Amino acid sequence: MAEQKYGADLVVESLNNHGVDLVFGIPGAKIDRLFESLEHTAEGRKAPKLIVTRHEQNAAFMAQAFARITGKTGVVVVTSGPGVGNLATGLMTASAESDPVVAIGGQVPRRDLYRLTHQSTNSVALFNPITNFSSEIQDPNNISEIIANAFSAANGAKKGAAFVSLPQDVDDAPVTIEALPQVAEAKQGAASIADLEWLAAQIREAKLPVLLVGARGSDDMTVEALHQLLGETPLPVVETFQGAGVISRDLEEATFFGRIGLFRNQTGDKLLKQSDLVITVGYDAIEYEPRNWNKENQLNIVALDTAPVQIDNNFVPQRQLVGDIAQSLSILSEQLKGYKLPDESRATLKQLKDDLNASDEPTYTPAEGNLNHPLNVIKAIQQRVTDDMTVSTDIGSHYIWMARHFKSYVARHFLISNGMQTLGVGLPWAITAAMVRPNAKSISVSGDGGFFFSAMELETAVRLNLDTVHIVWNDNAHYDMVKFQEEMKYDGESAGVDFGNIDLVKYAESFGAKGLRVNTPDELESVLDEAFNTKGPVVVDIPVDYSHNYELGDKLIQSEG
Template sequence: MSEQKYGADIVVNSLVNHGVDLVFGIPGAKIDRLFEALEHPSLGQKVPKLIVTRHEQNAAFMAQAFARITGKTGVVIATSGPGVGNLVTGLMTASAESDAVVAIGGQVPRKDLYRLTHQSTNSVALFSPITNFSSEIQDPNNISEILANAFSAANGVKRGAAFVSLPQDIDDAPVDIEALEQVPAAKQGAAAITDLDWLAEQIKQAKLPVLLVGARASDDQSVAALHTLLDQVNLPVVETFQGAGVIPRELEETAFFGRIGLFRNQTGDKLLQQSDLVITLGYDAIEYEPRNWNKENNLNIVALDTFPVQIDNNFVPQRQLVGDIAQSISLLTSRIAGYQLPEVSQGILRALKADLKLSDEPKYTPAEGNLNHPLSVIKSIQAHVTDDMTVSTDIGSHYIWMARHFKSYVARHFLISNGMQTLGVGLPWSLTAAMVRPNVKSVSVSGDGGFFFSAMELETAVRLNLNTVHIVWNDNAHYDMVKFQEELKYDGASAGVDFGNIDLVKYAESFGAKGLRVNTPAELDAVLDEAFATQGPVVVDIPVDYSHNYELASQLIESEG
């Protein structure tokens, strides 16, 4: 006689059928059978590996990083009430930043859904505005089909989060059905041939066409197609922060002209202002608002993406080319082969390349002898990071410096939250990178404020013996990204930005991780040498001089409104 199956078994089998090999989460009474099925499978039953975290928000961040790094679907599971409530920030971030995540949340039994019962909440309504899909399972026979539709929605033309509410009695229900097999994803073709022919002619007639590459063009296929294009046609490229790494080392000198985001004063901003044709590839307005990079509303824009763009006053493309980005780029390549920039434009690019290189050099001496200049810290990190390592940056002043100046030559190896700009992502993202890329170090960079949003996950890193280096830019207990921008706005005054100091070395050691501190700038390289030579989790405390942050917002091009 076959062993009795329950709703939880159908959930697990559905995950397996959708290729899920890793799930993140925290259990609770309303969803405990699902966790039992994951940790104690029936004989011969295949299950994804469960990673138990210390906070549901961090579990969602880890699932998001899994999606971004692998191109697969990240999965997170939490219990009812506050468990699913703690997923909100992570799922909101995943949807904003086009990362495919399926969240399964526990729920009270169906008979208690509309009673004032312990942990009863309308979680479907909670997640509807911030996900691609939000539904509650009402019949055990519908478990697999609802999960299948959640996976489909998360992996649509604009990827994002999907949420499925699993009432306790559905989780516990005896079933005699089988989980559905995965339905092959619907595939897009290239953009319309007539539009590609038209764009090819626009490029040939342009004097300085520029490619602005965003998050949705950073997948492996699109990046490979872009490299083929740039091997044949010398076009300048500007990356958004989430498009970081689309230009490899061998194309850096000819094609890479920096990243743009936040303050409008970068080399890439200057290039866009001189371009007579800006082609956006997989660019989402949330990455860097058009009202900043096209403030004067005078740029000639064409958008190439997987779905129509959101039109606004500063983003009205001449034409939209909608379809598979990689296929569209490949067809475009054959149509513009032989195009060369005019000599005048090549001179403009040489000047801008010199400007880009100059921006990476420290120009000021730190205010105090024991502090490190941000660019010196980046230079040392750069010297220790290989191209196959993953670097995850949190949000804070360090994020602006890193996004502008840290070089990455492989797409999706420099992870940045530039949609929601979510504080606390750095450490959880790096843990996932260490799991899925176990043969190399995983590096995260955070401020002393953001680090403690998720620092409890050091225990997870130690428990799993993850090969991670967590670099904390310590500015002596401030939320500095807020602080310096408030000071710019309010004549040097700031509010609500101070907190207490925590000894980072002792904190790390209390978890069983290694803690290191850079006591003087002269020690920086040696301390990072030790950190990168250490097996297992390491936390490095680097006192940083943020007195130069005002430079980040200086010399704006027609300063932002």
């Protein structure tokens, strides 16, 4: 007699059929049978590996990182009520930043859905505005089809999160049907050939065409096609923060002109302002609003993307070339063979390259002897990070410094949250990177404020014996990214930005991780050497001098005032 299957088993089969390797989450009574099916798989069946985390929000972050790094779909499973509620920030971040994630949340039994009962909440309504798909399973026989549609929605032209609500009695229900096989993903072709021919002609006629590459331009196939194009036709490229790493080492000198985001005062901003043709490649307006980089509304823009853009007063492309970006770039590469930038434009680019290089050098001496200059910290990290390592940055003042100055030469090896600028992503992302790229050390960087949004996951890193180095830029207990911007706005005053100090070394050691501290700048190199040579999780406390952070938002091009 065949062993009885339940709704939970059908969920697991559906995840298997969609090629899911890892599931992140935290259990609870309303979804415990699914966790039993994941962790205690019946003989002859298989299940994705379950990674139990310390907070549902961090589980969602880890699923997001899995998606961004691997190109596959991240999966997170949590219980009802507050478990589901704790997913909101992570799923909002994944949707904003084009990372495919499927979340499965427990729910009260169907009979209790509209009663004031323990943990009952309208979770589908909660996630409708912040996901690509949000649905509740009302019949056990619909489990597999709803999950299949969630995966499809998460992996559409504009990737993002999808949510499935699983009532307890559906999870527990006996089932006899089989899980649906994965339906092959709908494939796009290249953009219109006529439009690509037109774009090639526009580039040939332009004096200074520039590529602005964003998050959707950073997948493996697109980057390969971009490298082919630039290898034959070296056009200047500006990366968004989430486009980091699309320019390889061999292409850097001829094509890389920095990253742009947040404040309009970077070399890339200067280049865009002088360009007579800006081609956005997989760029999403949430990465860096057009009202910043096209403030004067004078740029000639063409959009190359997988989906139509959101049009606004400062983003009205002359044409939209919608389709598979990699295929479009490959066709464009053929049509541009033999093209070279005008001599005058190359002279302009030389000046901008000098400007970019000069920006990496410190312009002030730290105010106190124990403090490190941010650029010196970045240089020290840079010297130890190899191209196979992953660097994940949290949000805070350090993120501005890192996004502008840390060099990455492999796409999706420098992970940044720029759509939502979500505090707490750094350590969870690093944990995932250490799992899916086990042969290379995983580095994360945070401030002393953001670190404690997810610092409890150090236990997860220790439990899994992951090879991580988490570097904390310590500015002595301030939310400094808020602090310095408030001071710029309010005549040097700030509010709500102070908190208490925690001994980071003792904190790390209490979890079983190694804790290190840079007491003076002359210890920076040796302490980082020890951190990078240590197996297992390490936390490094580096006091930094943020006294000149107002300069990050200074010297704006056509002030955004």
